[in-house]
Every structure is written in C-alpha cells, then in structure tokens.
Amino acid sequence: MAATGSAAALAETLAANPGAARAQGGPFGWEPLLYLAYARLGTPGEYVEAARLLLRHGADPDAGYLWDGLTSPFTALTGVFGGGEGGQPPHPQGPALARLLLQAGADPNDAQTLYDLGLGGSFSDDTSHLKLLLEFGLGRGEGGPWHARLGPTLSSPRQLLRDELATAALRGGPRRARLLLAHGAEVDGLGGHPAYGGRTPYELALLNGHTEVAEILAAAGASAVLDETEAFAAACMRADADAVAAFGPRAPARAIARFPELVNNAAERRRPAAVRLLAGLGFDVNHLRRSTPLHTAAWNDDVETARTLVELGADPEIRDTEHGSTPLEWAEHGGRHDVAAYLRAASHRRPRPAPPARGEEI
Structure with a gap:
C-alpha cells in the first residue's frame, strides 16, 4: 500500500492496526515509509497523503538502512531525492514528500542525499535540494539519530557543508557555491572525500578550470597555493592559450610527466576547448x-567533446581496463543515445586497413 500510494486502503489498515506503520517486512525488511520513498511506479499514487498517514501513526x-556495509544511511529522504551513481530518478512527488519528512523531524544532515546529488551522481548546478535542507538546518545541530548511532563514522553537519562547497568547486557549481557561502560554509574548509585530494575549494576550482566558481571563492577571501606546474595545468583547463604560452616551452613536458591524465579531466569536465589545447601541447588523447x-x-x-577527441585522433576501439568495453559500448550501456549515434556514424567513416597485396603474408 505504501509503495503504490494507496492512501485509502492504508488509512483503513492503520485504523485497525496503527503499529503496522513501523513494522518491518516485505522483500527488504523495511518499514513501509521506505517502500514509499524508494518506489518508482508508472501509475501515480497518493504518496503525500499516504506518507502523512504513516507519520501520523x-x-x-x-527511517533508513545501511547498504552493503557502508555507514552512510540510505534514509527516506535519500530515496525521495534520488540521484546517485546509478542515476536514480527523483520520486515523482519528491519536493512535497521531502518537505513533509523534514517537517515531521527528519534530520536535514543527510550525507547520502548530498553525495547522490553532488559528488556521486550526474552533477548539475541545481540548488533546490540544498535550499530545502538548509531551510531545515543543514550544517547545524548534532547530526540526528543516525549520527548518534554511528558516531564519527558519519561526517559532522559542519563537515557536510565543507564537502558540499568542495563539490561545487570540483564539479563547477557557481549557484551552489554562492548559496553555501551565504549559509556559513567555510571558504577554505577541506572536504573529507579522497576525490578532493586535500585541496581547498579555491584550488579545486582553479585546477578544474571553473573560473566563475574561482572568482566567487576569491571574492569571499579564499586562498590557494599552486606550484608552477599546477598553475600551468589550471591555465590549460580553462583553455587560456595566452597564459599557457607565458609559462615557456618547457612547461608542457613537465605537465605531461606529472599530470598525463589532464586531458581525461578536461573531457570529464566537458571542456572541448581545453581538450584541443592539451592535444596541441602533446597530451595523449588516448x-x-x-x-x-x-x-x-x-x-x-557529450557529443561535442567526443567529436573533438575523434577529430584529434582518439581511437574509439580502445577498451577500458575494468569492463573491457569501448566508448560506444559505454554509451549504449548507459542509454547515452546522442553520443552513441555519433560514435556509430564515426566508426563507419573510420578508414579500414587496406587488404594485403596478392602474395603478401597476412
């Protein structure tokens, strides 16, 4: 009933057995509220009213659960917001359900929600979830019942704000950066995840070519310490050809030796101009x-970056080291239809090796 949002049937059941609202059961041993939060059905139900009934009883x-030994709980809020490495869609009534849960006392310092909509998912600069969580106290308090239960294995509320600002800098979120700074995020606070590399948010923004975020952080008094090769890499990532040239003729070789993956980073950040600049400096597009x-x-x-790479000599037949798959197979597996169509067409245009001459060994 919870998963389908069958509010009328749920009301009748709870009137007869109020304790069913917290009873664990079903295929995952969850409480009903979790099935409601994580269900994604084609036929919409009365989910807000069903959730209100469950909370009233x-x-x-x-409510939440621990997945696969990880200590970051997947809560009802996590389910409602969606996202994450699997790109789960938000609940069709997500904003209303999230507000209802928060009004009922759900702790806004929800680490898994923040990861799923920040560092760990498909990133956008949307701030709607942050505005709602900040409204109800994200970054403040003791961290709620999950923090009381799991202790220092969970980040503190203040650390969650540090992580969010670091994510905005790493992935390029100017709207997020402004919002977080306005709510007291420490401008030079270090994110705790290894992806941040112990860098300040300002350093992360510079090294990843996110000029607008870097300017926001600098205006807020942020600090950064980059050596010459790091400063050269930062200029490459923002595709500043004049600044790159000013470092002199030896800088590219030093950067290639130290940061051979810089062209990978440029592709990840959707920066075809930086990819083209790096290739011209001698970085390997493969x-x-x-x-x-x-x-x-x-x-x-990202068709534009894919086209740039292919034009620069990227080999679409190289297989990754983990799954043994080509870029086209990645696109097909992930449902990336536009770039898959481009890569199929590009493979047809790719020159075929000439057949051996008569009498020549194969």
Missing part, C-alpha cells in the same frame, strides 16, 4: 587511466 521520518577521454565523453553523452 508513528512512522519514523529518519591516455588510458581506467578509461580514455572518449569513454568519459561517451558516458557524459
């Missing part, structure tokens, strides 16, 4: 880190 707005830049463009459904 004692359902826990902080650099295989786990995957090639073309794999990354394929996964991002």
Whole structure:
C-alpha cells in the first residue's frame, strides 16, 4: 500500500492496526515509509497523503538502512531525492514528500542525499535540494539519530557543508557555491572525500578550470597555493592559450610527466576547448587511466567533446581496463543515445586497413 500510494486502503489498515506503520517486512525488511520513498511506479499514487498517514501513526521520518556495509544511511529522504551513481530518478512527488519528512523531524544532515546529488551522481548546478535542507538546518545541530548511532563514522553537519562547497568547486557549481557561502560554509574548509585530494575549494576550482566558481571563492577571501606546474595545468583547463604560452616551452613536458591524465579531466569536465589545447601541447588523447577521454565523453553523452577527441585522433576501439568495453559500448550501456549515434556514424567513416597485396603474408 505504501509503495503504490494507496492512501485509502492504508488509512483503513492503520485504523485497525496503527503499529503496522513501523513494522518491518516485505522483500527488504523495511518499514513501509521506505517502500514509499524508494518506489518508482508508472501509475501515480497518493504518496503525500499516504506518507502523512504513516507519520501520523508513528512512522519514523529518519527511517533508513545501511547498504552493503557502508555507514552512510540510505534514509527516506535519500530515496525521495534520488540521484546517485546509478542515476536514480527523483520520486515523482519528491519536493512535497521531502518537505513533509523534514517537517515531521527528519534530520536535514543527510550525507547520502548530498553525495547522490553532488559528488556521486550526474552533477548539475541545481540548488533546490540544498535550499530545502538548509531551510531545515543543514550544517547545524548534532547530526540526528543516525549520527548518534554511528558516531564519527558519519561526517559532522559542519563537515557536510565543507564537502558540499568542495563539490561545487570540483564539479563547477557557481549557484551552489554562492548559496553555501551565504549559509556559513567555510571558504577554505577541506572536504573529507579522497576525490578532493586535500585541496581547498579555491584550488579545486582553479585546477578544474571553473573560473566563475574561482572568482566567487576569491571574492569571499579564499586562498590557494599552486606550484608552477599546477598553475600551468589550471591555465590549460580553462583553455587560456595566452597564459599557457607565458609559462615557456618547457612547461608542457613537465605537465605531461606529472599530470598525463589532464586531458581525461578536461573531457570529464566537458571542456572541448581545453581538450584541443592539451592535444596541441602533446597530451595523449588516448591516455588510458581506467578509461580514455572518449569513454568519459561517451558516458557524459557529450557529443561535442567526443567529436573533438575523434577529430584529434582518439581511437574509439580502445577498451577500458575494468569492463573491457569501448566508448560506444559505454554509451549504449548507459542509454547515452546522442553520443552513441555519433560514435556509430564515426566508426563507419573510420578508414579500414587496406587488404594485403596478392602474395603478401597476412
């Protein structure tokens, strides 16, 4: 009933058995509120009214579960917001359900929600979830019942704000950066995830070519310490050819030796101009880190960057080291239809090796 949003049937059942609102059961051993939060059905139900009924009968707005040994709980809020590495869609009534859960006492310091809509998912500069969580106290308090249960294995509320600002800098979110700074995020606070590399947000923005975010952070008093090769890499990532040339003729070789994956980073950040600049400096457009830049463009459904890479000599037949798949296979697996169509057409235009001459060994 919860998963389908069958409010009328749920009301009748709860009137007879109020304790069913918190009873664990079903295929995952969850409380009903979690099935409601994580269900994605084609036929819409009365989910907000169903959730209100469950909460009125004692359902826990902080209900959640631990997945695969990880200590970041997947809560009802996490389910409602969606996102994450699998790109799960938000609940069709997500904003209203999220507000209802928060009004009922759900803790807004929801680490998994923040990861799924920030560092760990398909990134956009949308701030709607942050505005709602900040309204209800994100970054403040003790972290709620999950933090009380799991202790230092969960980030503190203040650390969550640091991580969010670092994510905005790493992935390019000027709207997020402004919002977080306005709500007290520490301008030089270090994010805790290894992806941040111990860098300040300002350093992350510079090294990833996110000029607008860098300007926002600088105006807020941020600091950055980059050595000469890092400063050269930052100029490459923002595709500033004049600044790159000013470093002199030896700078490219030093950067290639230290940061051979820079062209992969440019592809990941959807920066075809930076890709073109880096290729002209001698960076390998087929650099295989786990995957090639073309794999990354394929996964991002980024036709412009994919086309730039192919024009620069990227080989669409290289297979990644983890799955043994080509960029086209990545695109097909991920449902990236536009770039898949481009890569299929590009493979047909790719010159075929000439057949051996008569009498020549094969």
